[in-house]
Amino acid sequence: MNRREFIQALGACPALQALPHMALAAGSPAWKLGFDGVSGDLSPLSLKVQGAVPEDFSGRLYRNGPALYERGGRRYQHWFDPDGMIQCYEFGPKGVTHQGRLVRTAKLQQEERAGRFLFDGAGTHFADALPARSNEDGNVANISIQPLNGELLALWEAGSAHRIDPQTLETLGVKHWSDELKGVPFSAHPHFDDNGDLWNIGSVPFGARPMLVLYHVAKDGTLRNARLHQLEFPGYMHDFVLTPRYLVALNNSAVLGAGDTFVDRMRWNPSQPSQLLVFDRSDLSLQATIEVPATFVFHFGNGWEQGREISFTGCAYPDARIMSDGMRLLAQQQSGAYHTGAELVRYTIDLPARAARVEPLGVVMEFPGFDQRQPFRAQTLYGSAGQERSESSLGSAVVAVDPLTGKQDRFDYGDGVVVEEPLFVPGKGNNYLVHSYLDYRAGRTGVALLDAQRLASGPLMRAEMDRVTPLGFHGCFLPGADASGPNSA
């Protein structure tokens, strides 16, 4: 009997389920692989391609996400905690390659030298954690990566962005906007206008008074304007909406109170209505504060204006359990009742009337994205879906939704697959949807390409590798056939 047969025989014998390690295996969800994490960089690897990479599709998919879960025998307990890793999938004539590189934050370097976690995570408290100078000490740069002026920015939401070399994935340093913005939160969801300028929020619920910073950065990377606003309450804010004339943020009804960690302190408060905050892009001044029923939104679709109305979509949760419970159980690799999925809703603000409608579109989805060439048009949204029936509570499908009618097109990979954020990539003929995924039954991470107009017919191409990489959050696709990319090094 070889080792494999022996293990299979063990599994067939119920009495042996009582062995401690077997009990652990039985209790661990199959998807746990996606949250095992890494201990270092992931060297370049060629993927096995099924189907063919279309001729008009080349470039790099960059993604960011929490990756380093353990150090010195201790493990983070929340998905927001681990140090970020940039993963790059490169599509070219030679096929598809992948590599991953941890963002060399000051925190990571200090902890590497110390051999242990020195600081608390967003959702994990260590009894011997060092007191932090400010939010910036906990900067793990683990939420997104977006391009700006020939570089990439690895984004967190409670501190500075980190500059990343698109060729080597090396960390070039902290992005400096101005002296007075040093260490000020810069959210992970900047948005680009039709001129290529970048707009962002920075949420500071933990300040002496709750504050929101607004940023306008020219496409050459220089700061155009930054403005500070006091908030009426310290709600959680992760993303916002850009329209031709306005910047709209939602002050969520998860509100900062007392507790051991940032996540513990962010308590769902259904008696606190959420607030839509409408700012004028021209001077970043507050134009209106409009109450909507208590909600919790991480992500918004794009925004458009029509007459006196401002419209946009968002993935709205009925409460904050996704952050307080769901993301904790995922990082702890525990099965359980997670949370209710996010439903896509359409917001319509009547600005002169200072009123807003919120209408459900009948689809559970997350990680909304769109064709960034037309940021201000009512247009198809793409996202991951199927959260409401998956084992992990994460999406197993890609979906396209019309934000006016709710009409859907989708492809479901079925049980055993977690779909990561899909991105719209314009091609010469077809338009594509590209996304990474984890096939946790097979123990493989991969990337898939679909025809954006015909999701239901399934992937045009899948490419997989003989390793599992940590499930992450957001990224970007940069087109181009440059053969000297990071993975060919």
Add this chain to the structure above:
Amino acid sequence: MKRTIAGLLFSSLYALPGAAADVTLAVSNIEAVQGELRWLVFDSAEDYAADRNPVVAGRSRVQADAMAVTLHDLPPGNYAVKLFHDANQNGELDTNMVGLPTEGYGFSNNAGRFGPPDFDDAAVEVQADTRIDVRVR
């Protein structure tokens, strides 16, 4: 006996009854070898909270990422130390647009998780010669 500026300042302010002690501030984790380290020592919660009437106020050039400063002849009592690294030598603990510190600082007992600690958390009892470790955060 070699005296620091702080020691001289202190002895000029106080006539000492009874046994006095030397306190060594052992400061570590200074971010960059530039500028000055500035410290304030308080013996009451009121003065500590208001940044008023320090029993010792001193400063010294930063010449390494760790340094020891001796405060001479403190009378027995409870003392709390606040210090900061004035890297650009403008005399202030610099903050950013939202009021968060951008220069290093620290407290005795390395107290305080979210913001500055109370006097009681930072206070150190001095009866004899004492070493106070402060890790600049």
